[in-house]
Amino acid sequence: MMTVLILAGLIAILLTGVPIFAGLGLASLILMLLTEGNVNSAADTVFAKLNNGLLTAIPMFAFMAHVMIRAKVVEDLYNAANAMVGHLRGGLGIATILSCTIFAAISGSSVATALTIGSTAIPQMERFNYKPSYSYGVIAAGGTLGILIPPSGPLILYAIVTEASIGALFLAGLVPGVMMALIFAVWASVSADFGATVARKPWEGMAAVWARARQSIWALLMPPVVLGGIYLGIFTATEAASIGCLYALVIAVVVYRNFGLRDLWITALETVRTTSMLFMILAAAALFGHAVTIIRLPIEIVEGVAAMGMTPTYFVLAVMALILILGMFLETISIILITTPIVFPVMITLGIDPIWYGILLMINLEMALITPPVGMNLFVIKGIAKAPLSQVIRGSAPYAALMLIGLLIVFVFPPIATWLPEYAGFGR
Template sequence: MTAVLIFGALILLLLTGMPIFAALGLTAAGVLLLFEGSVNPAAETVFAHFNKPILMTIPLFVFMAQIMIRAKVIDDLYNMAHTLVGHVRGGLGAATVMSCTIFAAISGSSVATALSIGSSAVPQMKRFGYPERDALGLVAAGGTLGILIPPSGPMILYAIVSDASIGALFLAGVVPGVLLAIIFAGYCIVRSSRNPEFESPEWAGWSQVFRAIQKSFWAVMAPPVVMGGIYLGIFTAGEAAAIGCLYALFVALVIYRNLSARDLWECTYQTMRTSMMVFMIIAGAAMFGHAITIIRLPNGIAEAVAAMGLSPLGFILLVMAMIFVMGMFFESIAIILITTPILLPTMIALDIDLIWYGVLLMINLELAMITPPVGMNLFVIKGITDAPLMEVVRGAFPYVLLMIGGLVLLLLVPGFATWLPYTAGYGQ
């Protein structure tokens, strides 16, 4: 009954439009006052959560993404993908997915990916006969890859809350992310081959291909520089974030030469705003986690699961179904910070791989970005195209099914997520 009241109060506060950090903090403060008589223990808990080197990756990766976005690398990325595969029937869709994949590995944000790629891709796809619904749905779904493909902001938050290795999580997201991108691109090509309305531009020629690759080389190399160093053990995830910032500055100032002092100030300002918002949410989540630990809620759930006799796979299926429903109403950050502290003791007791679960969680959060009524990418695409929301929803629906298929595949074959980090020496 206590758990129902706590979550009822939290959900009620969130539904009023209150910021996530305030809702978590107020709920936690109420629980601490009722059961401890004081909120003083919250200060030590918040400090302990902030006293982690991994937190420095958040502003560094945000700063890297801001620089690459303002340097306008997206135009060259899309042009390269379009030149490479745009002449194939359905190739424009595949080029859009390729652009989303690369940009997701730079920005780490689903919304930024959908916004940046959508501005260029949707008009181009409609020009060559793509039905508006298909173009809108593809960009909305392709943008979600920003959650799964590293460096991913939600992955970093999950690592902080669960104490999982951020380096292992980054590597674990690579294969599933690329696999989903291939599934999306394959769907575009198959669908286009069966629809005579889809047109394709003429082959640009090898000279144009080499020119496009040359122009986008520095942008394409950003993900390998960051992830390659982690995989080879050259630097840690925190050091990778710093290297990524230096690389982005080099590309913007030396190669593109289009980053002004005002742009640099704007990048710094936006990084500060985004990072502080995330840090406030982490503080609220730390208080909430401490509060539910005080009342032994996670232990009660673990004991209930043990009494039910659920297998690890059965428990994961139940959790995935719950998070899928939550994703229709809550933001991904809220889902991570509310569910992880509660489920963590049970996952440890059932010997569930936290890296594997983290990737499953990210795919489920991708689904949350394109499932109404609170699918952020749906509203982003509607905003930049002024298309009816239901057209965007209908266009994204096939990709919801494809993502669910990818989630099932990863449930059946955990090695898709665990193989790369464990071969890199992170261990189980």
Template sequence: MTIFFILVFLVILLLLGLPLFAALGLASITVLMIFEGSINSMADTIFASLNNPLLATIPMFAFMAHVMIKAKVVDDLYDMCNKLVGHIKGGLGFATMLACTIFSTISGSSVATALTIGSTAIPQMQRFGYRKRDTYGIIAAGGTLGILIPPSGPMILYAIVSDVSIGALFLAGLLPGLVMAAAFAFYSWFQANRHAETTSQEQANILEVFATLRKASWAVMMPPVILGGIYLGVFTAAEAAAIGGVYALFVALFVYRNVGLRDLADCVFQTMRTSAMLFMIIAGAGMFGHAVTIIRLPAEIMEAVTALGLSQAAFLLVVMAAIFVLGMFLETIAIILITTPIILPALIALDVNLVWYGVMLMVNLEMALITPPVGMNLFVIRGITGAPLFEIMLGALPYVALLIAGLFVMWLFPSLSLWLPYAAGFGL
């Protein structure tokens, strides 16, 4: 019963709008005071949570994303995608999804992807006859790819909490991410072709196509450089983050030449703010993990799994259903940091591959971004367009169904997630 009240207390704090790190810390302090009578262990717990070299990847990948966004590479990316497939009926939605896919590998953020691509693509698609709700759905779904396609911020957090290799997770998310991107793109093309009012833009000549490819090549080459280096064993994920930052600086300062010292200072400031926020959340998550261990929540879950005789498949089904429900009310980072410490012992005991589970978790969290009442991408699109939230939700609904189907495929075929990490030599 104590466990139930602690979890309800935490959820109420979050729903009241308390910052995640504060809610986790307050719930943890409550447990420590009740069961230990003091908070003397808190300092050691926080230090242990933050004394992790993997945390260095967070500011470096964040800096890389801020610099590339500041350099406005998205304009060339979107133009390239349009020139390639925009002349086909329904091709503009396809091009938008392609741009979202590539930009996800740069930003590592679903919200940033939806905001940046959506600001450019939504007016363009509506100009060529796309229904409003369809344009909203394309951007909402395309934005979610930032969670699954590396480098993903939520993946890094999950890797830190579960002690899983970031490099293995990045490679594991690549193929499922591309599969979901392809499913989204073909569905958007199918929807556009169902409506007679959808038109296409004029086909670009070969010289225009090559010109846009040349301009966008620096942005397109970033994912192969980062993931290729990890796959070939040239550098670790942490080293890849540093190389990505240097690459972004080179592109911004010497190729695009549109980023000045004031812009760089702003990128550094935004990076510091983002990193400090995440480090505080990780410290709170460390405290929460220590607290749930004290009240034996992981142990009790293991006892319940054993008593009920749940198989690996049944347990995963229950966990995924619970995370889907939580995703309607909580933000993705909160879900990762609250659920992972609780169920990790059960996953290990049931011999669930933690990299495979991580990929399924990311697909589930993609749904959290586009399901009401607190789907972040829905509110991003509302902020861009001022459209009614209900209409945006209707546009996103088919993509939720595609994500559910995708989650089932990831569960049915673990090799889709694990083949690349195995091939790259990661011991899983």
């Protein structure tokens, strides 16, 4: 009952429009005041959470993404994908999914992926007579891959809250991310002609494919450089972020030659804005985790689960169902930082693998990005296309069902998420 009341109160605060960090912080301070009679431990709690070297990965990955976006590498990526698969049935849809997959491995942001790829892909699909709802659904769904395919900002936040290995989580997200991209691509091909006569893009030939691939090779090498170094043990995830920043700057300044001092200033400013917001939310989440620990909420949940005889399987199913509902009303960061401090101690007690759970959480949160009424990607696409929200929702609905199927696949077959990090030595 206590859990329900706390979650309901917190959701009620957030639904008033209060910023996430303010809502979390206010709820936490009220709990601390009611239980301890003061909030003297708040400062020490926040400092202890933020005094973590892993946090440097967040601004560096954000900076890397902003540099690549500002250097306008996306057009080359989309043109290369288009040249490879554009002539197939639903080829532009498949090319969009492929572009989103690659760009997700650069930006680490679902909203940035949907916004950047969507601006390029929507006009192309309109030109070849694809249904508007089809185009919007492909981009909204493809954009969600930014939350799962590393380097993912939400995965980093989850790692910091749970103290799980960022490297292990990054590797764990690769196979499920590619699996979801393939599922999306198959549906994009199958559904392309539903209710519309789509013009096929002519095959440009291998020469054109190689030419487009050469143009985008520097951007295509970004994920192998960043993730390959982690996989091979050359550097840590934090060091990989700094390598990624340097690589992005070299591409922007030396290869594309469209990145000057003014661009550097704007990119740095955008990075500071993004990471400051995340750090404020993380500080509030630290207070929330401290507050629920004080009132012994995780212990009470463990005792309740034990009393009900609930197995780890049923517990994960129950949590996933709760997060699916929360995803309709809250955005991804809020869900991670509200639920994880409560759920994580119970997971450890029940012997649930935090890496596997983290990937299930990310796939579930992908659905949150395209489920109304608060699906961020839905509003991004609406803004780009100036389209009715109902049309965007209609196009995205099949992909939400596909994500649910993907979630069930990873739930039933955990090695899909855990095999690669274990093979790399993270599980030993």
